[in-house]
Amino acid sequence: MRTADRARELPESGIRKFFELAEARDDVISLGVGEPDFSAPWAARNAAIGGLERGRTSYTANRGTAELREAIAAHHERYDQPYDPGEEVLVTTGASEAVDLAFRTLVDSGDVVAIHEPSYISYAPGVELAGGEPLSVPTRAADDFALTPERLEAAGAGEADLLVLCYPNNPTGATMTDAQLAEVAAFCRENDLRVVADEIYSALTYRGDHASIATQPGMRERTVVVNGFSKAYAMTGLRLGYALGPADAIDAMNRIHQYTMLSAPTTAQIAALEALRSCDDEVTEMVEEYNRRRRLVVSRFNEMGLDTFEPGGAFYAFPECGGDDEAFAEALLEAEGVAVVPGSVFGAGGEGHLRVSYATSMRELKEATDRIARFLAERD
Amino acid sequence: MEAEREVLDVLARNAREDIADIAAQTGLDAERVEEAVASLEADGVVHGYQAVVDWDRTEEGKIRAIVEINVELDRETGYEQVADRIARFPAVDALHLVSGDYDFAVEVLGGSMQDVSRFISEQVAPMPEVTQTVTHYIMETYKDGGVRFADGDDDDRLSVSP
Ligand SMILES: Cc1ncc(COP(=O)(O)O)c(C=O)c1O
Numbered sequence: 001m002r003t004a005d006r007a008r009e010l011p012e013s014g015i016r017k018f019f020e021l022a023e024a025r026d027d028v029i030s031l032g033v034g035e036p037d038f039s040a041p042w043a044a045r046n047a048a049i050g051g052l053e054r055g056r057t058s059y060t061a062n063r064g065t066a067e068l069r070e071a072i073a074a075h076h077e078r079y080d081q082p083y084d085p086g087e088e089v090l091v092t093t094g095a096s097e098a099v100d101l102a103f104r105t106l107v108d109s110g111d112v113v114a115i116h117e118p119s120y121i122s123y124a125p126g127v128e129l130a131g132g133e134p135l136s137v138p139t140r141a142a143d144d145f146a147l148t149p150e151r152l153e154a155a156g157a158g159e160a161d162l163l164v165l166c167y168p169n170n171p172t173g174a175t176m177t178d179a180q181l182a183e184v185a186a187f188c189r190e191n192d193l194r195v196v197a198d199e200i201y202s203a204l205t206y207r208g209d210h211a212s213i214a215t216q217p218g219m220r221e222r223t224v225v226v227n228g229f230s231k232a233y234a235m236t237g238l239r240l241g242y243a244l245g246p247a248d249a250i251d252a253m254n255r256i257h258q259y260t261m262l263s264a265p266t267t268a269q270i271a272a273l274e275a276l277r278s279c280d281d282e283v284t285e286m287v288e289e290y291n292r293r294r295r296l297v298v299s300r301f302n303e304m305g306l307d308t309f310e311p312g313g314a315f316y317a318f319p320e321c322g323g324d325d326e327a328f329a330e331a332l333l334e335a336e337g338v339a340v341v342p343g344s345v346f347g348a349g350g351e352g353h354l355r356v357s358y359a360t361s362m363r364e365l366k367e368a369t370d371r372i373a374r375f376l377a378e379r380d
Numbered sequence: 381m382e383a384e385r386e387v388l389d390v391l392a393r394n395a396r397e398d399i400a401d402i403a404a405q406t407g408l409d410a411e412r413v414e415e416a417v418a419s420l421e422a423d424g425v426v427h428g429y430q431a432v433v434d435w436d437r438t439e440e441g442k443i444r445a446i447v448e449i450n451v452e453l454d455r456e457t458g459y460e461q462v463a464d465r466i467a468r469f470p471a472v473d474a475l476h477l478v479s480g481d482y483d484f485a486v487e488v489l490g491g492s493m494q495d496v497s498r499f500i501s502e503q504v505a506p507m508p509e510v511t512q513t514v515t516h517y518i519m520e521t522y523k524d525g526g527v528r529f530a531d532g533d534d535d536d537r538l539s540v541s542p
Contacts, residue, residue: 013542015540015541015542018540019538019539019540019541022539022540023539023540028539030539030540032539032540032541033537033538033539033540033541034541034542035537035541037535037537120542121542122542170542288389289393292389292390292405292406293405295404295405295406295407296401296404296405299404300404339539339540341540362394362405366401
């Protein structure tokens with residue numbers, strides 16, 4: 001069938017290739033997985049089952065159920081992010097839909113969208129589908145992959161219309177402090193940049209609480225915050241996220257959402273409400289376990305001579321392997337059956353690095369890091 | 381203390397973690413971990429390190445029972461004294477003073493149902509303070525020591541994902 005240029009012209013994701021290589025073997029320990037290894041807290045799953053039993057299988061309001069929006073607003077109130085559940089919250093089918101809606105709502109044809117890299121692979125295609133032009137802003141290992149005004153300046157982001165900000169970051173695990181965000185916020189105000197802040201990993205931080213750029217002076221009115229349940233509550237497959245932002249932006253996003261999605265999955269909304277109501281302890285436990293794994297993985301990589309900065313969030317470490325990261329990852333998979341994702345897949349600044357996910361049991365992490373150490377020893 | 385607590389969290393999940401791995405996971409240095417383990421043991425916070433066993437899967441098996449015990453105390457005898465006498469039997473795996481309809485909940489481990497009932501009728505029931513015992517044999521264990529006894533949920537995630 002004839003397909004549209006816009007679809008055909010989207011590049012194949014570099015992740016795909018490694019997925020196929022890894023799937024071709026059956027003895028693989030994968031450190032290439034971008035989702036939690038836990039299941040959603042039982043209370044949330046049980047609530048979803050209860051909803052199905054009671055026959056709650058119809059659409060909800062476009063913006064999501066009022067109860068869920070109120071619970072989301074109350075949750076963010078705790079982090080000094082006040083949003084009005086009536087007008088400033090939109091429940092979406094995963095953070096993915098919220099990101100897509102934000103681009104389609106905020107990007108006019110030809111608008112330039114600055115994306116710091118390495119970053120999650122969906123932003124550039126999303127911007128292109130919305131008719132915008134992605135502008136790559138490489139961040140540096142020397143800055144622990146934080147975004148700085150200098151990096152923005154160097155990439156010419158002052159001319160951009162929108163900035164995509166993703167901290168805690170996939171793939172680096174980098175986080176940014178309030179002080180660092182203040183500098184980026186100043187750049188945005190000076191250059192009249194609006195921001196889409198993908199904060200999906202905000203609950204998974206290990207060195208102090210998450211900081212949001214939307215809480216910086218003058219930023220709330222120019223920022224759409226994207227968040228969701230996938231990572232914090234280990235609910236990736238339930239597909240539930242949301243956007244927080246000024247009423248006019250949320251209203252415009254909802255205008256598209258009402259036609260393209262109608263409403264986010266009802267069962268997932270029921271689970272999410274219960275997650276917010278009663279699952280704080282499970283989240284804390286998951287965070288503590290990720291933290292132990294994070295420390296183990298980072299110290300093991302540094303011991304075996306792959307320099308790894310201490311990531312402050314998400315569940316990724318980003319060790320430096322030097323040289324051709326794709327070749328390294330392929331050889332590692334071939335020799336030891338350990339799958340990692342080459343950093344260059346995530347854009348400029350990722351070369352010479354590997355994304356290592358520690359959303360894997362402690363036992364597997366130990367086995368995998370032993371194998372990587374052996375791979376390095378035998379290679380020399 | 382903070383360090384003791386972090387070490388305890390690791391040991392409570394997996395008592396076989398070695399010192400180096402506990403150090404890596406907690407960010408403490410190895411000496412501090414050794415110190416923390418020693419003080420947890422000395423303070424009686426950590427009493428031992430045991431495997432979580434599903435006895436039904438062993439060849440000879442074992443029988444477990446939860447026994448409710450009611451006692452009558454007098455001026456000379458308190459719960460402590462009774463507990464001490466019951467706890468000394470090796471067949472007693474766990475012993476708790478509980479609120480509610482009875483006084484002690486005892487977990488008894490034996491080679492067979494006969495072993496367990498003989499132990500209760502010959503050793504426990506005749507104690508002068510014991511007024512009543514009710515024995516519940518455990519038919520099936522689904523979870524113990526925080527560990528679910530099922531074949532592990534398969535990891536059905538894609539092996540590599542964004
Ligand atoms: C940075 C980032 N944003 C968004 C998503 C997608 O989240 P969701 O499952 O809510 O669509 C992911 C998933 O990997 C991610 O890493």
